[in-house]
Amino acid sequence: MTAESAPAFAAKDFKSDIKPVWCPGxxxxxxxxxxxxxxxxxxxxxxxxxxxxxxxCSSRIPAYTNCYGFHGVHGRALPLAIGLKVSRPDxxxxxxxxxxxxxxxGGNHFLHACRRNVDMTYIVMDNQVYGxxxxxxxxxxxxxxxxxxxxxxxxxxxxxxxxxxLASGANFIARGFSGDPxxxxxxxxxxxxxxxxxxxxxxxxxxTFRPEQRNWKHETHPAPxxxxxxxxxxxxxxxxxxxxxxxxxxYDNRAPYMPxxxxxxxDVQQFDREFAV
Amino acid sequence: MxxxxxxxxxxxxxxxxxxxxxxxxxxxxxxxxxxxAADRYHELAxxxxxxxxxxxxEVFDKMARIEQIHADKLAAMCAERGVTRRPPWEYRxxxxxxxxxxxxxxxxxxxxxPQALKLALHNExxxxxxxETLLAxxxxxxxxALAEEFAxxxxxxxxxxxxxxxDYPDIDPxxxxxxxxxxxH
Numbered sequence: 269m270t271a272e273s274a275p276a277f278a279a280k281d282f283k284s285d286i287k288p289v290w291c292p293g294x295x296x297x298x299x300x301x302x303x304x305x306x307x308x309x310x311x312x313x314x315x316x317x318x319x320x321x322x323x324x325c326s327s328r329i330p331a332y333t334n335c336y337g338f339h340g341v342h343g344r345a346l347p348l349a350i351g352l353k354v355s356r357p358d359x360x361x362x363x364x365x366x367x368x369x370x371x372x373x374g375g376n377h378f379l380h381a382c383r384r385n386v387d388m389t390y391i392v393m394d395n396q397v398y399g400x401x402x403x404x405x406x407x408x409x410x411x412x413x414x415x416x417x418x419x420x421x422x423x424x425x426x427x428x429x430x431x432x433x434l435a436s437g438a439n440f441i442a443r444g445f446s447g448d449p450x451x452x453x454x455x456x457x458x459x460x461x462x463x464x465x466x467x468x469x470x471x472x473x474x475x476t477f478r479p480e481q482r483n484w485k486h487e488t489h490p491a492p493x494x495x496x497x498x499x500x501x502x503x504x505x506x507x508x509x510x511x512x513x514x515x516x517x518x519y520d521n522r523a524p525y526m527p528x529x530x531x532x533x534x535d536v537q538q539f540d541r542e543f544a545v
Numbered sequence: 546m547x548x549x550x551x552x553x554x555x556x557x558x559x560x561x562x563x564x565x566x567x568x569x570x571x572x573x574x575x576x577x578x579x580x581x582a583a584d585r586y587h588e589l590a591x592x593x594x595x596x597x598x599x600x601x602x603e604v605f606d607k608m609a610r611i612e613q614i615h616a617d618k619l620a621a622m623c624a625e626r627g628v629t630r631r632p633p634w635e636y637r638x639x640x641x642x643x644x645x646x647x648x649x650x651x652x653x654x655x656x657x658x659p660q661a662l663k664l665a666l667h668n669e670x671x672x673x674x675x676x677e678t679l680l681a682x683x684x685x686x687x688x689x690a691l692a693e694e695f696a697x698x699x700x701x702x703x704x705x706x707x708x709x710x711x712d713y714p715d716i717d718p719x720x721x722x723x724x725x726x727x728x729x730h
Contacts, residue, residue, distance in 0.1 A: 275629075293649065293650050309633075450636070453633050
């Protein structure tokens with residue numbers, strides 16, 4: 269290794285002074301660490317990054333970063349972020365949230381964000397439960413998962429986010445595991461670098477309502493095959509995988525969507541006048 | 546994915562011999578190990594403070610300060626030799642994270658101070674095992690010298706934490722019961 273000048277930003281430069289209030293043991297701590305490590309590797313100044321979220325435990329991440337942040341409305345993080353990115357294409361836009369926020373309340377936005385392919389990175393911390401509201405089943409909960417709130421389980425087929433993302437046109441699809449924060453940091457860095465809509469699903473255990481998810485550390489494994497850019501091949505793999513393959517699983521090179529800039533609309537006062545009542 | 550941690554089933558001695566092959570590699574790994582351990586102890590101390598568990602927070606805070614001293618010393622050694630930070634996924638740990646780093650899922654809001662010390666001891670032993678595994682691979686002399694120096698330091702840390710733990714001969718492995726459990730039964 270040769271002597272080089274020290275990088276300008278370390279992971280801690282992307283963390284705010286606010287202490288997270290997640291339950292100790294929660295996988296989201298590791299995902300926060302992965303996000304800040306990824307940003308440190310990319311050396312993107314914190315003021316050039318916007319972290320947008322909806323509602324839920326994992327959606328608290330914007331407050332814990334030192335970047336611009338927007339803690340938005342439940343399920344609406346993606347449209348917020350799309351609006352931000354198309355008006356400020358110079359920003360690196362990262363969207364964070366959970367499986368309830370992203371796949372249920374925000375499910376329709378998820379489909380169209382994949383389809384629209386705006387250049388941003390969507391990180392979903394999937395713990396297969398609504399943790400913030402005390403443990404209701406989410407779209408990714410197994411049909412036979414029982415608790416005091418769901419006697420007998422939901423008996424509903426779980427949502428398959430990676431398959432849906434692929435079918436809807438996502439440009440980059442990866443799965444990480446919070447128990448491997450360094451590997452997840454690499455996935456996030458790759459997702460941010462990749463043009464277009466990048467989707468990173470991170471299995472992030474809820475140790476309070478799903479303590480059995482601690483076992484995920486024994487179940488996750490690197491995907492046995494290289495990432496593919498063949499949508500048909502990826503569809504077969506994603507539809508049949510065991511849900512624990514990690515790594516980049518699909519990438520495409522569709523040009524990101526960017527609406528033509530209307531010079532007139534850059535005049536904020538004129539824009540205001542158009543909406544005057 | 547990254548070459549990062551060696552795959553399950555890899556021979557750990559061979560994996561470390563391949564990934565930590567020069568004195569710069571040893572220094573880079575040692576620095577990352579100590580600084581990541583300090584960061585995680587800081588995070589754990591914050592978690593315990595937020596969850597009104599001050600005794601356990603104090604243990605983690607103390608460990609964070611100790612690890613930070615080591616990290617600063619190693620940062621100076623790295624700077625002297627021009628060893629720079631690497632992407633986190635390029636370190637060749639035998640587990641997903643550095644051996645001295647407490648896995649996030651080990652924490653619990655009701656864990657006791659002795660249980661935190663037990664975790665710290667486990668971490669120090671894993672750090673020692675890392676250098677012993679490296680030494681078991683018959684490394685070059687310059688790598689051996691550094692690995693022996695760091696292994697000796699980790700042995701001291703193990704002894705230190707064991708000394709602290711002598712005050713708690715019977716550590717209850719169970720997390721105390723929460724009379725106001727969040728989970729609906």
